[in-house]
Amino acid sequence: MTAVHLLDNIFWHALTGPQAHWAVGSGGARRYAPGFSPIVGFANPQRPDFDALTPHCGPDEHFYCAGWSGPAPAGWVVEAESTMHKMVWAGEAPVQDEAPDVRPMGPEHLDQVLALADLTRPGPFGPRTIELGEYFGLFDGERLMAMAGERSFAETLREVSGVCTHPDFQGRGLARRLMLKLIARQLARGETPFLHVMSDNTGALGLYQRMGFRTHRESVVRVISRA
Incomplete structure (x- = not known):
């Protein structure tokens, strides 16, 4: 396989x-x-x-x-x-650091991380999600503007996840910069970046395609609970 x-x-x-x-x-x-x-x-x-x-x-x-x-x-x-869409990286390695001003996210940022995730709904998220990989944030002073990180991985595949921007700071390309930071680091480790994006999120889907991701397959996704 x-x-x-x-x-x-x-x-x-x-x-x-x-x-x-x-x-x-x-x-x-x-x-x-x-x-x-x-x-x-x-x-x-x-x-x-x-x-x-x-x-x-x-x-x-x-x-x-x-x-x-x-x-x-x-x-x-x-x-x-x-x-x-399950999308896998097919582009070239970023040639420069698009986000030299990022901060690694840690326990001290958890309140802001959870507040931003709750506001923007980037996908399933929990208070320990940032332990699953590297997480970076861009700040305006001490205010978290945008974040992105890593979630699942297997063999050489590493997921880019939790990508979100506060509505007050959208339209500045912050999420793209954060993603390229992660992608460059993953490629340097010999990993292949991938991500998930909802099919109806056409704006994000187009952005990821322009960045260098291609669709591996489209899959059903469900939210389930015990009755």
């Missing part, structure tokens, strides 16, 4: 591979531990092992899962359904 094909079921490969220490689950199901991004991975997305997943999920939790489009089993509810 070449690395790019891991994108077809990337969260399973991440949660049973290099990120297994951040996973809980058994059998054919894994999830990120509570506090991280609420994402589920199944060994076989066409036949998801909900029996293995259920004991590891609370009744008030909501999870994202990709690649599964069958009926919800007893005890589970599909709250939302859409499609997203």
